[in-house]
Amino acid sequence: MDLPLISAVFAAFSITMYVLLDGFDLGVGALLLLQSHETSRNHMVDSITPTWDGNETWLIMTGVTLLAGFPVAYGILMPAFYIPLTVMLLALGLRGVSFEFRAQMKQYRQWDVVLGIGSIVTACMQGLILGGLIQGVAIRGDTFGGSVFDCLRTFPFLSAACVLAGYVVLGGCWLYLKTAEESRHFAERTLRLALPAFLILFSLACVTAVSIQPEVRAVWKTHAVSLATIVGMMALAAVVLFDGIGKRSDLRPLIAALSMVSLGITGLAVLIFPNIVPFRLSLWEASASRLSHIFLLGGAIVVTPVVLAYSAFAYWVFRGKTPAEGWEI
Amino acid sequence: MNMDAAMLARVQFAFTVSFHIIFPTTSIGLAMFLAVMEGLWLKTKDAIYLQIYRFWLGIFAMAFGVGVVTGIVLSFEFGLGFARFAQIAGPAIGPMIALEVLTSFFLEAGFLGIMLFGFRRVGPKLHFLATCMVALGTLMSASWILSANSWMQTPDGVAMQNGRLVVADWFNVIVNPSWLYRLPHMVTAAYLTASFLVAGVGAWYLLRGKHTRFGRKSVSIGMSFAAILIAGQVFIGDILYGTMLKHQPSKMQAAEGFWEEQSQSPAPYYWVIVPDQLHQRNRVALGIPYLGSIWLTHSLHGRVEGLKNTPRDRQPMMGMVFYGFRIMYGTAILMFGIAVTSLWLRWHGRLFITPWFLRALVIMAPSGIIATLGGWYLAETGRQPWVIFGLLRTLDAVSPVPAGALLSTLIAFICIYAFFMTAFLIFVFRIIRRGPEATPEHAEASGSLKNALRPQVIESPTATAVLGR
Numbered sequence: 001m002d003l004p005l006i007s008a009v010f011a012a013f014s015i016t017m018y019v020l021l022d023g024f025d026l027g028v029g030a031l032l033l034l035q036s037h038e039t040s041r042n043h044m045v046d047s048i049t050p051t052w053d054g055n056e057t058w059l060i061m062t063g064v065t066l067l068a069g070f071p072v073a074y075g076i077l078m079p080a081f082y083i084p085l086t087v088m089l090l091a092l093g094l095r096g097v098s099f100e101f102r103a104q105m106k107q108y109r110q111w112d113v114v115l116g117i118g119s120i121v122t123a124c125m126q127g128l129i130l131g132g133l134i135q136g137v138a139i140r141g142d143t144f145g146g147s148v149f150d151c152l153r154t155f156p157f158l159s160a161a162c163v164l165a166g167y168v169v170l171g172g173c174w175l176y177l178k179t180a181e182e183s184r185h186f187a188e189r190t191l192r193l194a195l196p197a198f199l200i201l202f203s204l205a206c207v208t209a210v211s212i213q214p215e216v217r218a219v220w221k222t223h224a225v226s227l228a229t230i231v232g233m234m235a236l237a238a239v240v241l242f243d244g245i246g247k248r249s250d251l252r253p254l255i256a257a258l259s260m261v262s263l264g265i266t267g268l269a270v271l272i273f274p275n276i277v278p279f280r281l282s283l284w285e286a287s288a289s290r291l292s293h294i295f296l297l298g299g300a301i302v303v304t305p306v307v308l309a310y311s312a313f314a315y316w317v318f319r320g321k322t323p324a325e326g327w328e329i
Numbered sequence: 330m331n332m333d334a335a336m337l338a339r340v341q342f343a344f345t346v347s348f349h350i351i352f353p354t355t356s357i358g359l360a361m362f363l364a365v366m367e368g369l370w371l372k373t374k375d376a377i378y379l380q381i382y383r384f385w386l387g388i389f390a391m392a393f394g395v396g397v398v399t400g401i402v403l404s405f406e407f408g409l410g411f412a413r414f415a416q417i418a419g420p421a422i423g424p425m426i427a428l429e430v431l432t433s434f435f436l437e438a439g440f441l442g443i444m445l446f447g448f449r450r451v452g453p454k455l456h457f458l459a460t461c462m463v464a465l466g467t468l469m470s471a472s473w474i475l476s477a478n479s480w481m482q483t484p485d486g487v488a489m490q491n492g493r494l495v496v497a498d499w500f501n502v503i504v505n506p507s508w509l510y511r512l513p514h515m516v517t518a519a520y521l522t523a524s525f526l527v528a529g530v531g532a533w534y535l536l537r538g539k540h541t542r543f544g545r546k547s548v549s550i551g552m553s554f555a556a557i558l559i560a561g562q563v564f565i566g567d568i569l570y571g572t573m574l575k576h577q578p579s580k581m582q583a584a585e586g587f588w589e590e591q592s593q594s595p596a597p598y599y600w601v602i603v604p605d606q607l608h609q610r611n612r613v614a615l616g617i618p619y620l621g622s623i624w625l626t627h628s629l630h631g632r633v634e635g636l637k638n639t640p641r642d643r644q645p646m647m648g649m650v651f652y653g654f655r656i657m658y659g660t661a662i663l664m665f666g667i668a669v670t671s672l673w674l675r676w677h678g679r680l681f682i683t684p685w686f687l688r689a690l691v692i693m694a695p696s697g698i699i700a701t702l703g704g705w706y707l708a709e710t711g712r713q714p715w716v717i718f719g720l721l722r723t724l725d726a727v728s729p730v731p732a733g734a735l736l737s738t739l740i741a742f743i744c745i746y747a748f749f750m751t752a753f754l755i756f757v758f759r760i761i762r763r764g765p766e767a768t769p770e771h772a773e774a775s776g777s778l779k780n781a782l783r784p785q786v787i788e789s790p791t792a793t794a795v796l797g798r
Contacts, residue, residue: 049446050442050446050447051442053394053397053441054442056397056401057430059401060401060404060430061427061430061431063404063405064404064423064426064427064430065427067404067407067408067415067419067422067423067426067427068419068420068423068424068426068427069423070419071415071416071417071418071419071420071423072416074408074412074415074416074419074423075408075412075413075415075416075419075728076412077408078405078407078408078409078412078415078728079408079409079412079728079729079730082409082728082730082734082738083734083738085405085409086409086738086741087741089401089402089405090402090741090742090745092398092401093398093399093401093402093745093749094745096394096395096397096398097394097395097398097749097752097753099394142416143412143413143729144412144728144729145729148730148731148734288419288420288423288493289420289490289493289495289496291420291495291496291497291499292419292420292421292423292424292496295424295428295496295499296423296424296427296428299424299427299428299431299432300427300431303428303431303432304431307431310440314442314443317442317443317447317450317451318442318446318447318450
């Protein structure tokens with residue numbers, strides 16, 4: 001059995017779950033800065049409070065899967081993205097404690113600003129990492145051979161803007177589902193602006209990626225049909241989403257947005273597979289030994305279904321519109 | 330890799346991990362305490378237990394939150410600062426950390442929401458189950474992390490092939506020689522930490538004559554746990570000492586502060602030393618005569634092995650190891666004294682009315698955290714110069730990241746963590762000052778999720794109706 005491949009699929013699954021779930025958390029966080037009404041901000045935060053830290057766990061899962069299954073890649077990528085990763089971790093930290101400490105305050109404004117900035121910085125840093133990956137990572141032997149500043153170039157910044165816009169779309173859709181009245185109108189207005197912005201940035205990023213990274217061009221030649229299909233379906237999802245804004249179904253925009261982002265991740269997977277450090281190191285070259293994969297996957301196979309069931313249960317417990325007075329009392 | 334970058338990477342890791350361990354220690358202990366309190370409440374229906382539960386739930390939630398965000402940093406920092414370590418050790422510690430995330434972290438994340446915010450949404454039994462699951466999750470989390478760290482202390486079950494580490498036997502990796510003793514040692518430390526925190530807050534109320542019933546119950550419960558746990562801890566610590574003496578003699582040699590291969594006879598027990606690593610001697614050494622022989626060799630004139638038994642290039646820095654140990658051990662002796670005194674006072678019915686003892690309890694409230702930090706400094710600095718004992722030197726493990734970047738992020742970590750700590754302490758003190766008894770108007774007037782963390786909720790009519798069902 002090709003264990004490294006299965007571990008890689010698990011890592012891809014984790015990062016997809018992370019982007020989809022924490023994506024809307026971060027989007028809602030970023031939107032806090034645009035919402036001046038305190039009551040509405042409370043609704044927004046209440047809508048993500050019960051589940052945000054569970055969502056964030058998928059990011060750690062991705063990281064430790066890399067460490068356990070592909071230690072060579074982990075040891076190359078972490079130093080390569082030292083700056084955006086460290087800043088992201090600090091921003092995630094600020095965001096995390098804002099949730100906890102916000103609950104202790106009578107005046108939330110400062111914490112909402114911290115939460116908002118933390119969310120935006122986190123999203124942008126993830127975009128920088130994504131852009132840096134596509135742009136290419138320099139390798140010397142088994143180690144990172146470039147400069148830690150390599151990822152601070154034009155393309156990664158474009159990618160950062162794109163990821164932020166994508167998360168804001170997800171966040172808008174989440175609010176559209178979970179809140180009512182004023183907050184839902186706010187979500188509508190957000191979506192009408194954020195979706196076109198995301199689409200423009202995404203198209204720009206695609207075109208730029210092709211021009212700066214020959215490998216992307218090569219993949220477009222070899223996998224033209226599948227990539228074109230994916231882009232076509234993303235466009236379709238975007239249309240469904242845009243059309244759904246303001247209509248009765250609360251859930252439709254979120255489903256459409258999640259589909260759109262999932263398709264985007266699938267496209268990335270087509271670009272990067274079978275490498276784990278894009279275009280440089282295949283997942284088999286970076287892989288740990290057999291027993292490490294067996295242990296990792298054994299745990300993952302047993303526990304992931306249980307974990308998904310737990311998460312589903314948590315979402316079920318906090319289902320429906322977030323009560324105007326919050327979850328408790 | 331130049332020395333500056335290596336040193337900065339180490340200082341950054343030491344800072345972030347020291348800061349982190351404070352919060353899991355607190356939350357592992359409080360989670361079990363909360364489970365016991367809710368269990369007692371379900372059994373006795375005495376509202377005081379629910380009041381205690383609600384009071385500590387808010388503090389637990391904040392400690393847990395800070396623990397999570399600072400823990401995330403660590404799981405990436407293996408690679409950020411020590412890429413070579415990650416590449417070598419990844420196959421062994423990676424799966425253990427992955428399992429930690431899978432089994433316990435998700436469990437906590439899934440049930441923590443219900444524990445904190447789900448009181449109205451699920452029945453009391455299911456809520457109790459959620460609390461227990463969170464407590465169990467923190468335990469399993471500790472178990473995996475201790476396995477990974479103990480493997481770095483006493484690596485076993487692996488082989489080197491072509492410069493890459495290959496796991497040969499998982500059982501030996503997980504149940505490595507020191508894990509079996511270090512896990513109960515750490516878990517007991519966490520429970521002790523919670524016991525002293527609870528008792529300390531209770532004593533503070535009693536000294537002020539406020540919330541008397543809450544205060545008495547807290548002091549009583551906290552000191553009961555403390556008395557049992559500290560006895561167990563002395564026992565576990567003694568076994569662990571023997572284990573480490575066998576597997577990492579250099580650590581224990583440094584911990585006792587002696588340099589010569591055989592110390593003088595009778596050996597004193599040092600409390601203050603100024604070690605001079607370069608000349609392999611102590612500039613100053615103050616201790617209690619005979620006690621070293623008695624404690625360490627169980628005889629009046631026994632000699633203790635010094636650090637010169639370990640070749641120079643394999644010696645840890647004595648000062649860090651020694652003082653880490655002394656801080657842990659000294660604090661533990663004080664905790665033991667407090668626990669014994671509490672039994673004496675309880676026997677005479679004066680546990681709640683002896684002001685000097687209550688004051689001592691307030692001062693000792695953070696003692697568990699201090700002892701735990703000391704213990705980790707002993708464990709981690711004593712392992713040096715290795716990052717994986719005997720397998721990989723710390724200096725060879727460092728990432729190719731320039732010193733400037735490391736210094737900038739170190740400063741950023743210090744600033745942001747200082748901000749976390751300040752905010753955390755402000756809010757904890759605010760909760761304590763406000764007291765466990767509620768002012769009902771508050772809970773009725775403003776109503777939102779945040780109130781789940783507020784003690785007032787207990788007293789509000791809505792809550793009483795819901796919780797009392």
